[in-house]
Amino acid sequence: MKVLLFINGDAPKTFPHLSDYDLIACTDGAFHYLKSLHFPLEKLDFISGDFDSHVWEEEVLREAEINKIEIIHTPDQERTDFYKALEIILERGFKNVDVYGGSGGEQDHFLGNLTVAFGFKEKLNIKFYDDFSEYYFTPQKFELKNVKNKIISLYPFPSAENLKSQGLQWNLNGIDADMTTTMLTRNFAEEDDVFIEYEKGNLLIFVAKNERDFQI
Known part of the structure; x- marks a missing residue:
C-alpha cells in the first residue's frame, strides 16, 4: 500500500x-x-x-x-x-x-x-x-535497476562506513565517507543495475530522472 x-x-x-x-x-x-x-x-x-x-x-x-x-x-x-x-x-x-x-x-x-x-x-x-531526480535514504544493501546512463549522487548523512558499489563509472571499494570530507556526487551508472552497500551509518542517494547528455 x-x-x-x-x-x-x-x-x-x-x-x-x-x-x-x-x-x-x-x-x-x-x-x-x-x-x-x-x-x-x-x-x-x-x-x-x-x-x-x-x-x-x-x-x-x-x-x-x-x-x-x-x-x-x-x-x-x-x-x-x-x-x-x-x-x-x-x-x-x-x-x-x-x-x-x-x-x-x-x-x-x-x-x-x-x-x-x-x-x-x-x-x-x-x-x-x-x-530533476528521485532521492531517498537507502538501506545498507540495495540495488538500483534500469539506471544505465543516469547520474547517481551519494551523500553520507553524516557518514557511511565501508561503502562499496558495482556498476558505476567510479566504483567505491570499501571507503569510509563523511559529508565534511568526501565528495561522492555526479557519478555515472555504466550498467543497467547498480549495487551499493555499506556497513554502518546513513546514506542519501540522488538518481537523476533523465539520462546524462554530456560527459562528466
Whole structure:
C-alpha cells in the first residue's frame, strides 16, 4: 500500500499515475499549487496543516467540502506540516510514501524536509521526487535497476562506513565517507543495475530522472 503526499516546495511539472496510490494527501500549503495546476481535487483523501491564514483556511474548507476531502487541523507549531502529515500516514498503517514538493523554494525548508525524513526512516519508506531526480535514504544493501546512463549522487548523512558499489563509472571499494570530507556526487551508472552497500551509518542517494547528455 502506497501514499502520495504533496508538500509545499516547488510544484511538480507532471503528476504520477494516481491509480498507483492507495491514499493521496497534501499539506495546506501544497493545496495552493494543486488547485492552480488543476489537480483533480476529488482524488485527495485529506489535507493537513496549521491553516494559519484565515482567508486561505476559508478557501481550503470550501474546496474540501465540495470535493469531500477530509480536513485534519494540526496546529502544533513545534513541528513542520510535513512531519505532522507523516505522523498521520504512519498512524493509518501505511509504510511507503512518495513525496512531491520536498525541494525547491526556500532551501532551509529542503534541508528541514531531509531531516524530517531521516527521523522517520526506520518507520516509513520515503522517496522524494522532483523535476530533476528521485532521492531517498537507502538501506545498507540495495540495488538500483534500469539506471544505465543516469547520474547517481551519494551523500553520507553524516557518514557511511565501508561503502562499496558495482556498476558505476567510479566504483567505491570499501571507503569510509563523511559529508565534511568526501565528495561522492555526479557519478555515472555504466550498467543497467547498480549495487551499493555499506556497513554502518546513513546514506542519501540522488538518481537523476533523465539520462546524462554530456560527459562528466
